[in-house]
Amino acid sequence: MNILITGGTGLIGRHLVPRLLELGHHVTVVTRDLNKARATFDARVNLWKGLTDHENLDEFDAVINLAGEPIADKRWTEAQKQRLCQSRWQTTQRLVEMFHAGENPPEVLISGSATGYYGDLGEVVVNEDEPPHNEFTHKLCARWEQIACGAQSDKTRVCLLRTGAVLAPKGGMLGKLVPLFRAGLGGPIGSGRQYLAWIHVDDMVNAILWLLNNDLRGPFNMVSPYPVRNEQFAHALGHVLHRPAFMRAPASAVRLIMGESAVLVLGGQRALPKRLEESGFGFRWYDLEEALHDVVR
Template sequence: MKILITGGTGFVGRRLVPHLRHHHEVTVLSRTPAKVYQQLGHDVQALSSLNELENLDQFDAVINLAGEPIADKRWSSAQKQRICQSRWQLTEQLVEKLNAGTQAPKVLISGSAVGYYGRQGDALVDEDSSPHPEFSNKVCAQWEQLAQAAASEQTRVCCIRLAVVLGPDGGALKKMLPSYRLGLGGPIGSGKQYMSWIHIDDVVSLLLFLLEHEECSGAFNASAPEPVTNQQFSKTLAQVLNKPHFARVPAWVMRLAFGEMADLLLTGQRVMPVRLQCAGFHFRYPTLEKALKETLNP
């Protein structure tokens, strides 16, 4: 297949491309093509702008993973705008190019996040659960709606609602590890809020699964089948690192440091991957302890 990827040099993209490059022709959309060649190799093609293409008829599949990190900075008005536009604008442009041709790609797999559901307490959440209206829901709902505009008899659309992705070289875990390795890690706020998570290898596997299974379309929770509370996550991480676990980060400290963005960490969702499992997908890392051990002690 000929596959176009956005976000190919990001945390997930860097793991995905090596699984595709030996069997498919991969093109990565990036403003800096040199970065693509440096990180992914010269057998991967680079595209600096969609404006170079009239349509996407030359591709069999599109995987859309690009977006400004949502939890890296305080949510100022300008940062909220960057978070939204980095997802919405590119997705809208992709769909316009996809719909402009006569032989559209067979599948568009587009990113989203479990933030789609907003705060959910301890209720079990599946793909049909009603979301709580807040900023994270607004971002993801519009992102998915724009992607779904590509759906047709020719093109199926899959939206993956990613949980916290665990991997050794990026994402949330990379930010957490320094304090935990010093024995200073601990739960955030009450620790009772649920954390949905997924090992990065399972993210890659489910992307390949959705790429290959033509019967799959719609929204899929990209989350391991055993979500845990923040307290459980913190305790398990400390145990895997063989470090003490007595510190705690008060909610007021988080809100002082991060403002509204702190709510992402102080509230949560107990997400279940119902549609993926019904489709026959199997997780290599269904439990947190196994996922963390493989990530930290490969």
């Protein structure tokens, strides 16, 4: 396949692109920073600096849209909320326009979203049919998904990646937590009872390949079948790193530091990959501690 990827230098893209190359696919990565992309990928990867110089996507068989400003890197000021939204919405809208501008559009658009689509649902077991809470993360993801679905036609199917916390080396959530835990400063956050829907980056990549190669469409929870509570996660990470994990971060302190974005760590989703498993996809990483061992070793 000839595949276009946005957000290819991000956490998921850095693992996905090499796998696609190994499988013999031709990959083009859309990037704002050509030097960073060239340093990340080998010469087999074609690079586009943005989408404005291209009219349509007829040369591609598939598009994987992973672009978006990192959601947890800064406090959610009104300006930052706009950046989070527009970095996702504008790129996706441009892709949809390019799908419709050609005569032979790609067969599939696989477009990013997140389990934040559901908001904080506490103890509720969440599958793809669960009605969401109307929080900022839902508004962001719902509009993102709505725009992506505009590419759907009799020639193109659309898959939506409602992704949980991706466990991967050198980045993501673990990039922030591992140094704290190594220093003996790790532990549960707030009550510790909130659920964390997680997925090993290898399963994430394999699930994207599954959607690429099978006639599937609609939303998919990209999460392990076994979500855990925050306190279970802290205990497992401390055990893997041979460090104590009892430095609980009070919810009040987290809200003071993070503001509205504290919902990302004080809330959660007990999300399950119902539609992925029903389609026949098999996970490699079910056990959290085994997954953490593999990632941090």
